[in-house]
């Protein structure tokens with residue numbers, strides 16, 4: 001088991017890739033705290049994991065709120081008895097473009113994608129120092145590596161997360177804390193429609209998805225489990241000399 005004895009926190013953990021991470025990290029021997037805004041979905045996840053013989057800690061938090069972003073890390077640390085791994089996975093697509101920008105929507109996107117990552121890192125580093133090191137994993141996107149015509153604000157935010165990753169990798173190396181970021185391509189989770197179907201028109205969403213997939217050499221969507229496996233590797237001691245890396249999980253989308 002690759003995470004035996006590790007204390008791991010995953011945010012945005014009640015759905016999609018975060019949820020796949022909870023299941024995988026548990027199977028690999030970690031003690032897991034799942035953080036999410038959706039208390040009902042967290043309770044359902046905890047119930048399902050119990051049926052599979054696992055106990056998880058849950059922390060309800062709106063990570064777009066400064067107090068919640070900070071509290072969630074400290075509450076998770078208290079429940080787990082420390083933190084070795086944080087997969088700070090929260091993010092949202094945000095506004096479609098810059099014309100007629102809704103500043104409230106813009107602020108919400110920057111806050112959840114960037115500020116919550118910054119605040120999570122700021123809180124968790126002390127806990128990791130106490131454990132003698134750790135692995136901090138962020139979630140950006142292929143849109144944090146190349147531009148996105150569908151989501152320019154999101155792309156700007158995810159480029160910031162990649163910059164944060166590389167900078168904190170330098171800053172925390174002496175603490176034996178590795179900092180990396182997973183960069184998924186368009187993934188088959190509930191969030192997908194936030195990128196392809198903002199208008200709510202299913203035909204337009206299908207056309208946008210088909211258009212995006214023509215640029216994916218492997219020709220398909222990313223699966224949640226594939227991103228969870230990348231996070232598992234970065235969390236584990238198998239990646240003990242890997243830091244400052246932005247890892248695409250994208251079927252070759254950014255290889256061109």
Ligand SMILES: NC(=O)c1ccc[n+]([C@@H]2O[C@H](COP(=O)([O-])OP(=O)(O)OC[C@H]3O[C@@H](n4cnc5c(N)ncnc54)[C@H](O)[C@@H]3O)[C@@H](O)[C@H]2O)c1
Nearest residue numbers: 012014015016017037062063089090091141186187189191
């Ligand atoms: N789905 C994609 O196509 C895709 C591609 C690349 C990157 N990403 C990134 O992956 C991450 C999540 O994507 P997913 O596909 O797993 O999403 P998802 O829609 O399956 O799950 C998102 C989770 O985040 C939670 N959440 C939303 N707002 C929150 C808040 N304010 N505080 C705490 N939790 C909150 C939701 O309750 C939900 O459980 C984001 O950072 C996103 O930018 C997604």
